């Protein structure tokens with residue numbers, strides 16, 4: 001199984017939405033037996049909480065599904081996940097801070113927008129303090145990025 005982890009700060013807005021978008025693609029392409037994904041936050045602010053209401057609205061409007069409870073990223077995740085996808089540069093820094101030279105590196109850490117064609121900025125904007133339109137913008141970024149991420153993983157694993 002190939003394991004993908006999406007990571008943001010709170011694990012209630014961007015990374016669970018990425019999980020929903022990516023799962024939608026896996027389902028559409030019948031790849032759920034080969035690839036699976038989850039999400040986590042670098043903070044412990046919303047551990048155990050369901051995703052933000054505005055995230056769920058966008059997910060449901062786009063006929064996607066999401067069943068997730070907030071959890072904090074930990075060094076153990078390096079042992080499980082093959083692709084760790086950070087939503088912004090701060091998240092990526094906080095992930096890499098937990099890396100240990102002792103662990104064998106069988107994972108890769110990327111920024112989500114490295115996979116977006118013609119991204120103007122490499123950070124997925126944090127929509128937490130914005131209105132509903134901020135969540136729609138995030139969805140559109142994730143939709144474009146996740147398709148290319150999946151193509152990249154398929155190519156790497158000859159799927």
Ligand code: 4NP
Pocket residue numbers: 008009010011012013014015045126127128
């Ligand atoms: P996320 O958004 O990292 O996309 O889940 C945030 C959610 C909560 C907070 C910040 C960002 N917060 O400060 O509580």
